């Protein structure tokens with residue numbers, strides 16, 4: 280279930296508060312840099328200009344910290360949602376008692392699929408690869424590529440019946 284302490288904005292990993300904080304920090308930093316620019320432009324005193332430059336750099340760092348915090352918030356929320364979706368999918372599959380998606384018997388070591396960037400290999404009918412671009416390889420090829428068997432479709436178990 281969605282975490283209600285986060286934002287109501289569906290489809291984004293950020294709450295309105297996260298976005299508002301980032302916008303405020305960026306606006307403050309932009310204003311600070313502008314003020315530093317105006318102050319440095321109004322004098323020919325080098326040390327004053329250098330002080331303005333240093334303060335402007337601090338403002339830029341503040342804006343950068345705000346952006347980094349926004350990205351960190353997004354990553355954390357995405358991890359939470361991913362684990363929720365994985366759990367829901369696992370529960371749904373368990374409830375349907377799917378006896379490992381269909382594959383022709385006798386082809387246990389062949390016709391196992393995976394795709395670029397995937398860390399697991401699957402039976403061709405696995406829900407986790409439905410609709411994805413996958414390559415069909417032998418088990419040994421998948422293992423050689425550093426992949427592990429899927430925890431949902433168990434491509435290493437024999438299909439009986």
Ligand SMILES: [Zn+2]
Pocket residue numbers: 400401402405406407408429430431432433
């Ligand atoms: Zn699978």
